[in-house]
Amino acid sequence: MNVPEAELTELRRRVKATRWPQREPVTDQSQGVQLATIQELARYWATDYDWRKCEAKLNALPQFMTEIDGLDIHFIHVRSKHDDALPLIVTHGWPGSVIEQLKIVDPLTNPTAHGANPSDAFHLVIPSLPGYGFSGKPATTGWSPDRIARAWVELMKRLGYTRFAAQGGDWGAMVTDVMGTQAPPELLGIHVNWPFTVPPDIDKAVQTGNPLPSDLSADERRACEQLDFFYKHGVGYALEMASRPQTLYGIEDSPVGLAAWLLDHDARSYALIARVFGGQTEGLTRDDIVDNITLYWLTRTAVSSGRIYWENKFAFFAPKHVAIPVAVSAFPDEVLQTPRSWAERAYPKLIYYNKLDKGGHFAAWEQPQLFSGEVRAGFRPLRGAQGQQESQRTVH
Amino acid sequence: MSASPSMPGRRSSGARPVTASALGALLLAGVGCTRMVSAADGDASAAPGVGNPMSTGLEIRPFHVHVPDAALVDLRRRIAATRWPDRETVTDPSQGAQLAKLQGLVQYWGSGYDWRKAEAKLNALPQFTTNIDGIDVHFIHVRSRHKNALPVIITHGWPGSVLELIKVIGPLTDPTAHGGRAEDAFDVVIPSVPGYGFSGKPTGTGWDPDRIARAWAELMKRLGYNRYVAQGGDWGAPISSAMARQAPAGLLGIHLNLAATVPPEVEAALASGGAAPAGLSENERAVFDALAAYRKAGSSAYFVMMTARPQAVGYGLTDSPAGLAAWILVHPGFAQWTYGDAPGKSPTKDDVLDDITLYWLTNSASSSARLYWENRGRSVTGAAAQKTAEISLPVAITVFPEDVYRPPETWARRAYRNLIYFHEVDRGGHFAAWEQPELFAAELRAAFSPLRASATNVARP
Structure with a gap:
């Protein structure tokens, strides 16, 4: 990968020429990305930021393209030095990219360098979703999560993997969950950090403001409150892309418009992402954030990435009846x-569940060590001879 | 139409002459060309509140639009530099504004289109600003030459502006030139909603439809009207409804072309995606099905998005003319619009670009979206959400068949206890005043005629 210098110059020119709205009339993030935050991001983007470092990071990893079902699929493929490593396909979501997963490549493929056992090693495949990053952009309809799921199985088989596992969050979780329902014989099990578990009656009650069942546990009640907040204040971006993705011409034409749209996934993610531009040092770095936005800009995928919402026919939260082994990590943010x-009810073969005390929507990006530990622990029951048995029965 | 230069009732007495274009300059300061404007237009300190020690806070100042050339040059430069996405993956508008059509429109915007013509149309009308509740409110005010004209305040919505309403000014103020009678005449007041067009942008929260309604009552009072009516569609409807609910002294009644009539049990069924409530008539059932289909098609996604995160939408629209145009055209009111392909059909390509350009030049993408946030997700068409049961003033409704919602008369009667007029016309859509100005004016004449008897004692200001 080597983006022409002229494109980077043009990007900086556009960022510097940004025409700004006036400041939000509130003192918090309740109306969306705050002006001071995005202006600080823009200043950094146009002056100190260096895309070439990101390019070097990506180019340091083995990357490939292969055509599947008529579309070019870009993927990173890192094989562990440990021969009995478990092949794992990890899928990003929106507004993410393969950049979200870079920090887990070494912990998962080279566990002994990160305090883990050789028996926890993975061969790692990290594809770019169709319409995202360096994968091709579908010119016609039909690239829904179930078609992507089938393409991923084909990709793994093409790489020679006859038994493998899958992992995902956000759209990656949707694709992974759907792979679970398709249950190809090669797929041993899945790990998701966005589980599809909300009981349909509860989902409906939250959406319509009807009374919730009186016997909810504290955890269930909190989840309902989070869901209610998301429906009231967060779901707009998803509905917009699900119904009129092509309307977002502004984010293909305006780098700052794109940055603001990508920052505003949901209130908690925004708080975690934006804090670095407010002077806090924990979590994601400026370069993490701007690398991802710049990838969207340079690959011109602002609009094409939104189309998966339009293509999708599955519910965002409801269980999909996955009958194969499932591991779940529940991050608090x-x-x-x-x-x-809910995880036990939604996944009859739940082999692992862990409720964590830190980490959010972009868990692999924000908390790579913690996340890698979850993936190792989640798939441990499926390894070796014991794993073959475990995959046949339910473990709670 | 644009108002003819000989339009009667030009009002300037009692108003302090102002370097009006400098006010425009202040309003445009957010665009970042204050310096150029000042150089081109002279003394910005003549603008209200800056160098006016005699200010009482109640004065009405003439307003004139003049956008600096630099802003137009910058707009054309940005249009020419548009970076486009790839084509939509469908062959219809189901994913939003289609690339080829939008490119055609934007290309014309950057080359053939002339904003100065829109400016001339506006400047041919008497325009004013006055500060109400801390906000400069811009408005058009055209008085009829006919005695006993009925004052009406007409409110636009999103993504509209005063520009969608100027075609009705002639028919309403000068009915005899448009097939009406002298006794059908109106004095017309057309304000820009706070955050829209040449009105100020709220820097704090609280400017919801109720507060705007109170400001409108103050505006009419300040203009000396003690008997008047109000009219609105889109956001103008909840604002006019709020006025009727508040029933300020002098308000005789309202006319709506997007009335809040959906009954609570129908709203509930729609919200849950459930079956239609029992007992609907055939016509009501058809309307229910249309509302359900509207939701299912995601036609209200823009509404949800601007309600939740207006600022997040705003950055791209403020920085990208094509982005702004596409976002404005996503409004379902434009679903039938053919990008000006049908000659003579209103709104024309220029009409729509006038409106989009007004949003651009006044930097109103974010500030206009905030009205959704302020509204807190209340349904605009739900009778309960709009508290129509609290309205006892006379209400008139015209249903335009291509609007986003066609309420049955039964629901209208349930929602408004004092419904004096209900008429479904045979043509026109969401932007009725823009699309069918003569018909729209005829509806206002018919709807308000029962209220004129009580308005005969209008004191001329």
Whole structure:
């Protein structure tokens, strides 16, 4: 990968020429990305930021393209030095990219360098979703999560993997969950950090403001409150892209418009992402954030990435009847933190559940060590001879 | 139409002459060309509140639009530099404004289109500003030459502006030139909603439809009207409804072309995606099905988005003319619009670009979206959400068949206990005043005629 210098110059020119709205009339993020935050991001982007460092990071990893079902698929493929490593396909979501997953490549492929056992090693495949990053952009309809799921199985088979696992969050979780329902014989199990577990009657009650069941546990009640907040204050971006993705011409034409749109996934994610531009040092770095936005800009995928919402026919929260083994990690700053009870009900072969005390929607990006630990622990029951048995029965 | 230069009732007495274009300059300061404006237009200190020690806070100042050339040059430069996405993956508008059509429109915007013509149309009308509740409110005020004309305040919505309403000014103020009678005449007041067009942008929260309604009552009072009516569609409807609910002294009644009539049990069924409530008539059932289909098609996603995160939408629209145009055209009111392909059909390509350009030049993408946030997700068409049960003033409704919602008369009667007029006309849509100005004016004449008897004692200001 080597983006022409002229494109980077043009990007900086556009950022510097940004025409700004006036400041929001509130003193918090309740109306969306705050002017001071995005202006600080823009200043950094146009002056100190260096895309070439990101390019070097990506180019340091083995990357490939292969055509599947008529579309070019870009992917990173890192094989562990440990021969019995478990092949794992990890899928990003929106507004993410393969950049979200870079920090987990070494912990997962080279566990002994990160305090873990050789028996926890993975061969890692990290594809770019169709319409995202360096993958091709579908010119016609039909690239819904179930078609992507089938393409991923084909990709893994093409790489010679006859038994493998899958992992995802956000759209990556949707694709992974759907792979679970398709249950190809090669797929041993899945790990999701966006589980699909909200009982349909509760989902409906929250959406319509009807009374919730009186016997909810504290965790369930909290999840309902989080879901209610998301429906009231957060779901707009998703509805917009699900219904009129092509309307977002502004974010293909305006780097700052794109940055603001990508920052505003949901209130908690925004708080976690934006804090670095407010002077806090914890979590994601400026370069993490701007690398991802710049990837969207340079690959011109602002609009094409939104089309997966339009293509999708599955519910964002409801269980999909996955019958194969499933591992779940529930991060506290996720849109909602899945209670164990819902995970048990939604996934009859739940082999692992852990409720964590830190981390949010972009768990692999924000908390790579913690996340890697979850993936190792989640798939441990599926490894070796024991794993073959575990995959046949339910473990709670 | 644009108001003819000989339009009667030009009002300037009692108003302090102002370097009006300098006011425009202040309003445009957010665009970042204050310096150029000052150089081109002279003394910005003549603008209200800056160098006016005699200010009482109640004065009405003439207003004239003049956008600096630099802003127009910058707009054309940005249009020419538009970076486009790839084409939509469908062959219809179901994913939003289609690339080829939008490119055609934007290309014309950057080359053939002339904003100065829109400016001339506006400047041919008497325009004013006055500060109400801390906000400079811009408005058009055209008085009829006919005695006993009925004053009406007409409110636009999103993504509209005063520009969608100027075609009705002639028919309403000068009915005899448009097939009406002298006794059908109106004095017309057309304000820009706070955050829209040449009105000020709120820097704090609280400017919801109720507060705007109170400001409108103050405006009419300040203009000396003690008997008047109000009219609105889109946001103008909740604002006019709020006026009727508040029933300020002098308000005789309202006319709506997007009335809040959906009954609570129908709203509930729609919200849950459930079946239609039992007992609907055939016509009511058809309307229910249309509302359900509207929701299912995601036609209100823009509404949800601007309600939740107006600032997040705003950055791209403020920085990208094409982005702004596409976002404005996503409004379902434009679903039938053919990008000006049908000659003579209103709104024309220029009409729509006038409106989009007004949003651009006044930097109103974010500030206009905030009205949704202020509204806190209340349904604009729901009778309960708009508290129509609290309205006892006379209400008149015209249903335009291509609007986003066609309420049955039964629901209208349930929602408004004092419904004096209900008429479904045979043509026109969401932007009725823009699309069918003569018909729209005829509806206002018919709807308000029962209220004129009580308005005969209008004191001329």
